[in-house]
Each structure stands twice: as structure tokens, then as C-alpha cells.
Amino acid sequence: MTDAALPVSRARIRVWDVPTRLVHWLVVLLVAFSWWTAENGRMEWHRWSGYTVLGLVIFRIYWGIAGSSTARFREFVRGPRATVGYLKGSWAAAPGHNPLGALSVIALLALLAAQVVLGLFAVDVDGIESGPLSTYVSFEAGRAAAGWHESVFNVLTAFIALHVVAVGYYVVVRKQALVAAMVHGKRAYPEPLPQPVRPASFARLLIGVVLAAGCTWMVARAFQFG
Amino acid sequence: MQGPMFRSAVLVALMIPVVNAATPLETQKARHEHYEELGKAFKAVRDQMNASSPDFGALQKNAEVINEASVNQQQWFPKGTGPEAGKTRALPEIWSKPSDFEAAQKMLADRAPKLLAAVKTKDIDAVKAAFKDTGGACKNCHDTFRSPEE
Numbered sequence: 001m002t003d004a005a006l007p008v009s010r011a012r013i014r015v016w017d018v019p020t021r022l023v024h025w026l027v028v029l030l031v032a033f034s035w036w037t038a039e040n041g042r043m044e045w046h047r048w049s050g051y052t053v054l055g056l057v058i059f060r061i062y063w064g065i066a067g068s069s070t071a072r073f074r075e076f077v078r079g080p081r082a083t084v085g086y087l088k089g090s091w092a093a094a095p096g097h098n099p100l101g102a103l104s105v106i107a108l109l110a111l112l113a114a115q116v117v118l119g120l121f122a123v124d125v126d127g128i129e130s131g132p133l134s135t136y137v138s139f140e141a142g143r144a145a146a147g148w149h150e151s152v153f154n155v156l157t158a159f160i161a162l163h164v165v166a167v168g169y170y171v172v173v174r175k176q177a178l179v180a181a182m183v184h185g186k187r188a189y190p191e192p193l194p195q196p197v198r199p200a201s202f203a204r205l206l207i208g209v210v211l212a213a214g215c216t217w218m219v220a221r222a223f224q225f226g
Numbered sequence: 227m228q229g230p231m232f233r234s235a236v237l238v239a240l241m242i243p244v245v246n247a248a249t250p251l252e253t254q255k256a257r258h259e260h261y262e263e264l265g266k267a268f269k270a271v272r273d274q275m276n277a278s279s280p281d282f283g284a285l286q287k288n289a290e291v292i293n294e295a296s297v298n299q300q301q302w303f304p305k306g307t308g309p310e311a312g313k314t315r316a317l318p319e320i321w322s323k324p325s326d327f328e329a330a331q332k333m334l335a336d337r338a339p340k341l342l343a344a345v346k347t348k349d350i351d352a353v354k355a356a357f358k359d360t361g362g363a364c365k366n367c368h369d370t371f372r373s374p375e376e
Contacts (some may be wrong), residue, residue, distance in 0.1 A: 120337075125375070126261075126362040126368070127268030139266040218281040224278040 009183070012186040013196040015095040017068040019115050019205060021182055023060050026054065026208035027112065031160070043129040050131070054116045057210035060109060069198040077102045090142050095187065104163050111156045113148065120219060122146035132222040210212065250311035254331040257302045260295065268361070271341075275354055282348050289342040292360065296338035300331050314353075315373045330367035337363045 030053050037046035064073040078086075078099040085091060086099040097105060120131040123142025134142040170176045181187040185197075248256065267288040274280040274288075308318050320327045337360045344356035 012307035028331050123265075123269055125265060126361075126364050127270075127272065128270065128364060134269070134275065135276055139262075142269065207373060222276055224276065 010188045012188045015187045016185045017199050020071045050119045055212040057113050057214040059208050062208045067201045113151045118145050118149040122149045250307045253307045263374040264295045285345045293338045293342045296335045320371050334363040
């Protein structure tokens, strides 16, 4: 097949930077791992998994403010009018989240944050296993946090399912290689090509990693350093 | 000696244990509360273990609660207080395998005094090790004799 056979020439441009993709797939792995460790009573691993998710959530929020262009909330979170406009088809394909995808990012990130915070305060029925911050709350409050930790997990699972179904629809019906793009970071666009992702500097990445790791370490120690 | 007074007295005497005895549901509720107290004591010990400067007074108080419960719990499972009596996570195996259950309960009764002893040495690393052992006794019994959480 020659280029002439193509109605429009297309080229691949970079859409997602490495940190954004890495956070995404690590969260996928760790949510699954957290579920498995909780089901099998491997609570030491469950805590480590939760700390890592906490670090990733902190980093992702920071990256949504100071990261690469397509990771920034200001760049992709749209109002209801833009979202309705998108649904009606008046949306120019641009690298990054579409207005619906933006809602998915916000919902999943918020649920993940809620889930991790609840886990930090949770206490098991025997008072033996607990999140590090449970030391600041009563047994009853810790038990309530554990109950919510379970409820929010169900909501999170439902949203993950919705996310997977939506992505599946875009891949299968609308022929958009979204999963591949989240893996290698690139997507094909017709000419004239839109602006690719504007990456953030290495210094900003370093600040984010130190910030996320530092906050997580302090939380895991329950702010007690002695 | 065989008059109506005597017979009434015998009858009353026979009734005393019946009147005093808790119903199976009451026993289940009391048992649940006892274990909740035990859970609180475990949390309190864990809280102190994680503190930058542990309060050994609080540790001793809670280690004593655990120690007492480890002995008392052997009375918390009278016959007829299993799932047949009401909603409980206590499994029928408690009553169908009494010697296994007794051994599982004894494991806690053996280990809880060691936790208390470790607390008295004021060596937090020894407390952590003993806590892990004691918690292990809980888990050991729960794995076999308590149904999983819903």
C-alpha cells in the first residue's frame, strides 16, 4: 500500500509522557495486588501496596498541576458545555483526554485518594492489623474506616469497570488505539498534526518524586519520628 | 421434711441456675463485647508500639486485659451458642472438635502472659515480637473456628 492510497496521511505524535503512563499502569497493578493481599490476609504487603498507591496519587495530583501538558488538570478538565459539545461531535481531536475521559480521570483519582486515606485509618475487627494513622482514632472510628474502605472499594471497582468498558468502546467501535497510546505514549493523527505533548522538565519530575516519597514516608511513620 | 415448704425450697434452688444462666443470644452478645474489648486492647498495644515514645503504663494495662481475656475466653463458648442460636461468626467446629478448639484457645493463654512479661521488661522490640506471637494465636484460631467476614 502506498501513501497515495490513504485518504489522509497520518503520523504518530507523542501524547503521554513516561511519568503519566507509569503512574497509570502501576495503579492498575497495585489495585489488583491490594485486592489480592486483602483477600488473602497478607496485610504487611497490603500496607506496602497502599503506601505505594498513596505516593502515586500524590505524584499524580502534583503532575496534574506541574507536569506535562496532557497530564495537567487545567488543560483537560472541561466544563459541562464542552462535555455536551463533545458528545454532540463538535470537538476537534486533540492529544490528551477528551472531556469525558477527563471526568473519568477525576473520578478515579478521587476514589483512589479516598480509598487510600480510609485504609490509613482502618482497623481490623481484632485490633491487630491497622493503617498507620489509626493510632490517632478510636477503635470504633477505625472500624468505621474499615467499613468505608470496603464500600469505597466496591464503588472504585464499578468505576474501573466503567472506565474499561468506555475504553473498549473507543478501541473497538471508534477505532482509537487508546490502550496502545497509554502503553507507548503515541497516537496517530491526520495532517495537519496537532501539537504533541509538552513535556515537563526533569527538575519538576524530581521535585514530584521527592514530594510524593517524602509525604508517603511521613504518613507511613504516622508522623512519629523518634 | 417432705412437706410443701421443702418441695418449694428444692424447686426454688433448682431454678436459681436457670434464672442466672444467660440465654444463648445473651451469651453471644456478651462474647461479642468481650472480643471487642480484646480488639481494643490489641489496638492500644499496637498504637503504643508505633509511638515514638511508648507509654509502658498503657501497655501494661492493655497487656493485662489481653492476659485475662486469654484465660476467660475458655468460658465464652458454652454449648448451644453457635450459629443455631443466632447470627455469629463462631463456627460449629468449635463444638464438634472440642479438643482442637481447646488447643487453639490454649495457644493464646500460653502466649498472652509472654506479652505481659515483655511489656514489663520495657523493651519495645521484645513487645513487638510477643505481640506478633500473640496475634498469631488469634489468627490461628480464627482461621479454623471463625467464619470469614461477609
